[in-house]
Amino acid sequence: MRKFTFLMLMAGMMMFVACHTGTKPEYPNEPKPETFRGEIDGKPVELYTLTNQNGIRVLLTNYGARIVSIYTPDKEGNWADITLGFSTAGEYPGEGLNLGCTVGRYANRIKGGQFELDGEIYQLALNDGPNTLHGGVKGFDNHVWEAEQEGNSVTFTYHSPHMEEGYPGNMDVWVTYTLTDEDELKIDYQATTDQATIVNLTNHAYFNLGGEGTGTILDHEMQIMADYITPVDSTLIPTGEFMPVEGTPFDFREPHPIGERIDQDHPQLNYGLGYDHNFVLNREGEGLELAVRVTDPETGRVLELHTTEPGVQFYCGNFMNGRHTGKAGKPYGYREGFCIEPQHFPDSPNQPDFPSTVLRPGDTYTQTSVFRFGIAE
Template sequence: MDILIEKCNEALDGNTLVIYTLTNEAGMKVKICNLGATIISLFAPDRKGKYQDIVLGFEKIENYYNNTQFLGAIIGRYANRIEGGVIEIGGIEYKLERNDGNNHLHGGYRGFDKVFWSDEAVSKGEKSLVLSYTSEDMEENYPGKLEVKVSYSLTSDNALRIDYYGISNKDTIVNLTNHSYFNLSGHDKGDIGGHELIIDAEYFTPINQECLPTGEIRSVEGTAMDFRNMKIIATGLESDEEQIIMGQGYDHNFVLRSNGDLKKKAAEVHDPVSGRRMEVYTTKPGIQFYSGNHLESSATGKNGVSYKKWSGLCLETQYFPNGMKHKHFPSCILKKGKEYKHTTIYKFL
């Protein structure tokens, strides 16, 4: 794997913008920006070997700074929603920013997607790109000085591997993920309704009108959430089920049967038009399937494209949303001095 480093002439918030291009032996390519450790492009081959950019992104890098849809970014400290923006750790209550109505979303107003990450010494022949960030104690009102690293690797068999690490000097909560929007036909090729999807989950966590999990763990049987067998996504998007209506599409967490086993496939997406397939493997217990229900509010995309509702889909590996509210959900608490570690692999076929 080769890494090319490009420093942009422009600066943002006093920081130099840097773009890293990772290329594997087969010619697959991914571009990552130091702002938000964001994946800004990913070129994968179709059934004829033609490469296209299959992740949504912005025409201008600075648009990621004001990005309300989190395109391609690393999310932290806590991915997804926290009810009322309140958490309790060790008997102490912390009031987080309420940046999503009455709730906390994706780390607050200045989450990890809005900060500049530093690179380790990158040189030719590196096996991965490692970006790091130090989140100071009480940043966005989270306790503990948290040191995080994200490693991006592009393997010879066309897999993008993301490894997450963290350590804190106080008990805190951590739930990191990547928020890339995929369209396997190409980022500018319309909506993902025709894509086919499998999620290896027998249960999901239903949401209320604020897209907050209610605490129930419900069977997917007989619902639009049943992706145990390959299913066209549009079938569910057109459903009149209450869960689809409340989410304005899919915005739901699925309880993975893989249960943290990186050898077991958690999900798979197939685009019949291009022939591309993407498999997802993860050490996390849940995966959020988000169908891009609010993408029409995004800034102008790459090549001048105006993204619309359902132009891309996210498969965000994670602890369950609103996990501090529901104690029977997997714990997202990171104890002082203990290492947070998590891996997700997106493999393209």
């Protein structure tokens, strides 16, 4: 297996980066607060900057509590933005890709936009054919959140009123991003409700370890710690089964290029036009565990995802079509970004064998996910 080293907060490592760049870290095509900010739904939208002592930089916005940019160096010390996004706030509403956002109240799909809870049947807004996707027509990604920055941490808060998009209960949500000097972006989620409801939060960042706008991610080497996926029907709703990945194009237990099997003639790949599936993580407990490791052989960049969640949605930009222009001024084309979305399983409210997503008054929903950035040796 490829050896891996993190960009640790060590003077020696800092000297290594400096020797290759010859200068301090650079942030090409970096969105600027004065040109990014704007007003959406009558509320101010701002840009927040986190920078650690190694030069790693993360840009966030309160529109959708989302990631705008993440800057890391490659093996030669060249810096690039490895996430897809836009240069101004005004480009995000209606973009349709959910770039970098917090997804809620329920991430992923719910069959027919309907679920039963405590004897009541709730009908949600339909926005994905016959189903509900990522919270509905105006999910958490399409709202301006409150924000408070303290050092290298920003906490976004949002109040979701009772029956917003059809979900019961007044829900308060907190999402905290923290950039550490160990080159980790930690995302902590919390939510409370005054009435029984369902909740499934995630982040929908698109990554390209070659740098945004540099082409496809098909040569990236992907490893997912999962023996099973939850197979889907033609509308991408789970069937309720657990499908072993062994002997299928979904076997990423050992790292191999994303594009190696993505176009094989497999029913599940045909449904999603490629990878767009929930992987059931091999978990040993309830704490943070390694879920995904991705390496770009060309740049040497490595991304790890550690999470407390039971699943991760692996999506490869199968519906990207060049309609959106990114921060580098280049259109985002087919399969030019991948998402690894830690989550509870899609359609869990209608699947008794899936982990529960019910939240009740007096309880607190919590989830933690960590993106760790490094360079392959």
